[in-house]
Amino acid sequence: MENHRHAPQMSIYTCPMPPEVNGTQGNSCSTCGMDLRSVQQENPDQYQVQLATLPQIIEAGHPVRLLFAIKKKQKQVALDISDEMNIHVMVISEDLNWFRHIHPVLQQDGSYAITQTFHNGGKYHLFTYFKPLGKEHVLNMLEIEVKGYYMTSREVTSKKQICYIDDYTIILENTDNFKTGNIQRIKIAIEKCEKKLHNSSLEQYLGTSAHILMINKTDKEFLQIRPIPHVQYPIYAETNITKAGKYKMWVQFKIHGKVHTADFNIDIRSIKESEKEVQLRQHQV
Template structure:
């Protein structure tokens, strides 16, 4: 009888110990689950490039902006509805472009971002023609502007906007323009000097562009033998200048905002992920007029970890 009692006591002790272990393990698993869920709620993304995510305190490798906390409820896709009048777009004839930003089929309101509610960059497929325009808001919440396309062919429309309560968003669309098309431009020659409206604009480090590093954009401006400084420029869209880069093959889009630098009137930093030929447009404003300089750069493949310098691009 004593043997049976001892056996039962031993089994009871084992069961209690096993139960305690299971409870401890379940608590650990619950804590881990809770911790992982908390991390998922704290999502940080770039306001300009929402596809770029990371941790608090990190910067976007594309434009250098601080990653900001994103509310998962606001990450639903925003659609841009484009309507043209006339429906069939023809070259050398004015066309009305009507844009409606929607979420779940409803028009959403937009916040002002870089002094405008909506930025529209229109380029020809071969990247020889570029326009940066700002459609005007209508009473129904849509945005309208008139544009005349110079030749027939395909055009790309990049729409940049910030929905109220949402994150900065970039949308890409294509339209086909009827009419005589210009010869396809396959010229991949680099271009570091642009002459526009009497100004000589130079991308001084154009031959140094590489991937896998913080890339400087060093732009000098000269007129009548005088080198301009940043104070000679008027603010344009909340910065000293406005810069766009688009890849010639994959049409990768980089939207860059300069920061102050004592050496150059226009200076910025970015991070280029893919090697290849890129077209660049730098816009600056003097005496109330916006001037657009264009460049062509060939971005080489850089070694990973070659340059770990932190970016300090414009915050907005």
């Protein structure tokens, strides 16, 4: 077993009032409007996430045991339950075309373990999200290499706003309006047999109606977004995206005991870019 190299621990920003609202620097709380504050300003490196694997070399197509140890000053750290789990790990391929949301299980030695199979070779990012006992949430990113054949896939370039899963059609309705500099409303409709579903059709998943995750294609900036109730959309959220670029979004929801994962490609434009387009159209008229 060996520890894999990891990127610096990332700072999570939460609301001072409802701390379950989180985002990135510059975001405002979608509930009360307050500026989000960093929960790791005192010592962002006080917690370490150590990853070991069995076998040591990870090969595509073969199961591997992932063992996570959360430590502070080389001592195991006890974790609170957060969103129904002790630890959340979002596993994302470098090209953003493969995603898994996994929950390693507590072992007798204090570590957390789970078995996973990677079907494609290449680099993967493991975003580990947890809450030390009595402390604030921590987000850490690890990188691993999977040996074996790398099957190229479509780049995250063109917009994708409709996803088909089983008998469901999931629609991200307002992708043309996504831009930096203001509150971004995420409106997601779900249809089955051409009938629109309401919020009451969804079961609780990880303590809320859905799980929304966005990641920037260029620098892998990570953003978790918590849905809020809405009379029209079964999944609705508000956030403030500070950086323009191409993003991948995953939306997870639960119906009849089964978790479904929809994915979308989004192009976030800067507010200045949007203003220039408006001025150009006005000039052409």
